[in-house]
Amino acid sequence: MKTVKELEAIEAELIREALQVQNACNLSGVVYSFANAMQALCDLAHEQGKGTDWKNTHRVSRLYADKIKDLTGELRFKNGASDYNEQDLSNF
Secondary structure, three states: OOOHHHHHHHHHHHHHHHHHHHHOOOHHHHHHHHHHHHHHHHHHHHHHOOOHHHHHHOHHHHHHHHHHHHHHOOOOOOOHHHHOOHHHHHHO
16 A cells, blocks of 8 residues: 555646646547556545546546547537437538
């Protein structure tokens, strides 16, 4: 088990990396980095007894999600993925 100081250092590094990603222009690189960050957040959550909501709403998750939205543009589905229909692909 890691000490509180070690956990805080890991979290601080994840935050630094998420902030650095804000200048990125390569979606695949951002997604790859996000996957690694989420694995680290999962490990931190497990060590601290925290759950899915903590990971989903963590500032690292939000920074990456915001950057992905920035790189991909506006969401075109009013109701999320439930609006997706293969026959409507031509509307993109």
